Amino acid sequence: MNRIEKTFAQLRRRREPALVPFIVAGDPTLEQTESLVLELEARGADLVELGVPFSDPAADGPANQRALERGLRAGASVDKILALVARLRSRSQIALVLFGYFNPVLRYGCARFCADAGRAGVDGLLIVDLPPEEAGELRRPARACGLDLIHLLAPTTPAARAARIVRMARGFLYYVSVAGVTGVRDKLPSELEPRVAALRRLTDLPIGVGFGISTPAQAAAVASFADAAVVGSAFSLLIERHGASAEALEAVGALAGQMKAAMRQARAGGPRQAQPPDDL
């Protein structure tokens, strides 16, 4: 049982929703990323997604694009990120998922990447531009190295396709709240809850929701019906504002703390019921 499974099992037992912050490795320095992960953990984060910089992040909105560019400028290549994870592992056992695009992984070599990532202490991989159809070459070595390959589901995913995807999913399911790129949004879509509900009927895996969640209230709303809320751009913007400073740690930590608190409170009411739509 790897850290992701363990984390969600514990949370489920406690009927507690997971807060999953996303920060870009190397934004603005690799050292700061290390501190940020520890700070997030301390403030209640349950799993951290570490963004692997890529020059052409076609699924990301402006806030994360800039964060990825900062990571790129800081030299956060795959090997340096794995070294960062290894360093973290001496101080933390929080579940860690690498989040990124396929080309840097492919360039590193799928098998070598999985072996090195597993050894460093990575728990899961989420490759935005690697749909299940193309994931075979990464799935095999990932499994062999004990890494969960996290799959995404989108509002455009038809039900039958969702059923197929959940069958091969590991760790948790990442439901993309909107058809769109990452980024801060004013409102979450109203169909979000019924769609998650529909998905839940297909699987026992924990369901995380991401894309667009930026405030404690939004995180709380998601927590009322999903197992995890993934929050990315909101943290990227804070890091952008504060740079590699102590205030950055404080600001990021504070937001995480507020979110986690709001989510816990929301869960007190328990998940609501809703009609499943045609698509997810």
Next chain:
Amino acid sequence: MNRIEKTFAQLRRRREPALVPFIVAGDPTLEQTESLVLELEARGADLVELGVPFSDPAADGPANQRALERGLRAGASVDKILALVARLRSRSQIALVLFGYFNPVLRYGCARFCADAGRAGVDGLLIVDLPPEEAGELRRPARACGLDLIHLLAPTTPAARAARIVRMARGFLYYVSVAGVTGVRDKLPSELEPRVAALRRLTDLPIGVGFGISTPAQAAAVASFADAAVVGSAFSLLIERHGASAEALEAVGALAGQMKAAMRQARAGGPRQAQPPDDL
């Protein structure tokens, strides 16, 4: 017998070559043109060509183009030019030829133009863009009004065509020294003399040569084999330099005087003989 015929008859008797200055009416003012004609006459000019300004003088080089533009700006329209001629006639009996393009004449009306021009004291018309083929409508009223329609012959004119043209010519023949527009030239073409000689075998009319003659030496050279030298751009450039001043009169008069003197001297030797070429 009109003034042109009379002039050439007298000159022929004196074995003297004719100097034919060309100046643009109204360059730079109509008053100055009046003074210039009188000055030219006083300095030995035998016939004066008065340019009628036209907006699109496609057969003229830059010096005359500018002179015509000055005339245009001075308002030298056909009626004003005819009035100028009428004024001149109270003080001078020099032969006067209007030199220009067809459209201002056409606009004025061919018949009306010839009647008014004849009445004012004009002796001849030279319309650069009116070849014999199109000259019918002007030839008839011109004859009726005692105006000579002067025809041009060019180096490109084939012998047979030249023969046809001389048959309908009146006053004198104007031989264009070069295939080109009006303008000052360093050298006169070497074939000029034989071509004029060939032309002379076709007709008894006086033969004038123009286009490119600008120095007393050139005028003298022409005088050695032709009956008249037409000098235009050289005067236009002097007028351009001196404007409507007394110096302009002096400069123009001086050049005319030198030219006429050089021509008289040249004629002392008499016209030379040469082989006629195929074309004129």
Next chain:
Amino acid sequence: MPRACPERSRRVPDSRGWFGAYGGRYVAETLMPALYELEQSYKQARRDPAFSAQLARYAADYVGRPTPLYFARNLTQRLGGAKIYLKREDLCHTGAHKVNNTLGQALLAVRMKKSRLTAETGAGQHGVAAATMAALFGLKCEIFMGRLDVERQALNVLRMKLLGARVNPVESGSKTLKDALNEALRDWIATVRDTYYLIGTVAGPHPYPLIVRDFQSVIGREARRQVLRRERRLPDFLVACVNGGSNAIGLFYPFLKDAAVKMVGVEAAGKGLDGPAHAATLVAGSVGVLHGNRTYLLQDEFGQIRETHSIAAGLDYPGVGPEHSYLKDIGRVQYTAVTDEQALKAVALLAETEGIISALESAHAVAYAAALAPSLGSERVIIVNLSGRGDKDMQTIAAHAGLTLDGAEPAAERATAG
């Protein structure tokens, strides 16, 4: 509208180059022999099947003929009247109908063993087409272009130069097309023995109006065949812009004897016919002689040629081909004019409805057709000559349409909703 007498319209020009009371050869004596030589050479070429074959081959393989006759369905629907077809001369190599003429004349120049072409140009389309042919047939090329046009048609100036032509900015007179023509004639007078003067429209002294008409008539011959195939009938209207009138005569000529086909030539009304800033020669001019022929002109009371204005550099000429003067007088073709403003609107209309950016010149014809179509039943057919494409005019069009290089909003903002 009076109907033409077919016999009569087929007899022009007569052997002396007259279209009724228009045409002729009003040039300096120096050029007269060259005009006779040209007339002879053209007569022979016209009868020579090898010449026709060569012309046809280059037209097909090089120019890209036949050009399509395109049914503008969207425009037709938008206007809600007659069917509008566009004769797509904008697809010709170099971007306008001008090349039909320069190809033919350049082949003639080669046949006449001339080593050099000289030409005037206004919009630069004829200059580009002439420079193109000079390159293709290995001739030297001298282009005369008014200084003002050099500036407003910079793209075409660069094209001509790249094609190896020498472009001479003309500083005299109004520094536009008529002055360029004067300068080209001056050049020709000085070089007539080895130079072919390649005029860009159906103007100039005989036999140019005849020659250019013949070479441009390929437009109408194709259109006639195409419309008969598509509609199984002749069109009700032909519409073309008129400056010198070469694209118009090219479309009209092969239909002249079809008495039921009405024809409209559209001149440039510029800023309006009530002021001086236009170039509507046939609509607002009077008869005179310019550049070698007798025809309608824009002139003042003293016979001086007026300065003209059109937003389309290629419509900015104060004369018009003598055949058009004739067709106007006999009532076979109706002539009208369209303002700068209307032409600009027509560019936008055509771009928006059909995805075609027309030359500003051609847009005058489009504007007229757009006004005409709604007044006709949907069974009626209009053919508009789309004489050229608008690339050369983009700066002018963009300035008037308020277009800039900046985006309405940066892409990055849009990608995220809120």
Next chain:
Amino acid sequence: MPRACPERSRRVPDSRGWFGAYGGRYVAETLMPALYELEQSYKQARRDPAFSAQLARYAADYVGRPTPLYFARNLTQRLGGAKIYLKREDLCHTGAHKVNNTLGQALLAVRMKKSRLTAETGAGQHGVAAATMAALFGLKCEIFMGRLDVERQALNVLRMKLLGARVNPVESGSKTLKDALNEALRDWIATVRDTYYLIGTVAGPHPYPLIVRDFQSVIGREARRQVLRRERRLPDFLVACVNGGSNAIGLFYPFLKDAAVKMVGVEAAGKGLDGPAHAATLVAGSVGVLHGNRTYLLQDEFGQIRETHSIAAGLDYPGVGPEHSYLKDIGRVQYTAVTDEQALKAVALLAETEGIISALESAHAVAYAAALAPSLGSERVIIVNLSGRGDKDMQTIAAHAGLTLDGAEPAAERATAG
């Protein structure tokens, strides 16, 4: 050069979108259903005679197809070797081969009832062609274009805007084509339900490389028919420039099973392959995944995409269509590269000898052919794909050729000798 196995080259892509080891569908989950929908719709459209008829009609009447296959006699003579034919895609409406693809895809978008097109563009040719189709079919149109390209291809930006498209300058990354593609994908992710993503080349996720190839293959089908008619034999060489590779595959594809026909794809060597300033993906790149497919890329050791350079804005992309990667690996097509300098010289050479100003992109193919021809006997035949015209590049070409708007000497001086 190894010969292709015809059976094999005809089987790509497989049902999952793979050309051998290249291709696939590497996109965000949000887009996957849209790709399946597109694949289905395209399969149906392809089998539907009404769709083919509609495509053929617009190709003929609107785009101006078939484009000529022009025997470049002067160029051939100048080079003194193989016969060079030019496939004249420069004569297509909007000025390049790009329109073959946008026409086909826009018809597909209409069939799929999409109301909006989104597209990236580099040189602006694809953007113009897409905006044109949006106007023609009444669709909204969003164009993404790198800020640097917006500046160097100003003419095309104005054309797109006039056609009613919104042009979004992209400020991210290297501010050129690849970033525009990222941005177009982002737009599509956010609007996928009602938007058709109209990619401009044979790249992107399956089924785009297949669809674009099919629509561009009209080039090769016509060329094959034309060369057989003219030469009564197949050509020895096909030469085309390669960025994404759509004009190249369009020419090559219908000849792939003709084992005797050699093919050369010419990439941009920019300032030279020894430095970083080039875009020669197949010649100097390595395999990776970008913009939805697996193919050769220009990338660093960490898999980050490199900034590229070419004087031709339309060759400035660090990837290439997966089919080309496949054709390279099986040795069916040879890929090479030509520098900025050589391309500029080829523009001048073609302008001078044939009176054709080609796009800088196409000039890369011309440059290669000009180097190849002299090494071959005069009985050999080369077909060069002249993918576009050079109007859009005149500023760049003029600057490099030292051309200005000023005349060599003012016209007035010349008219008078002395």
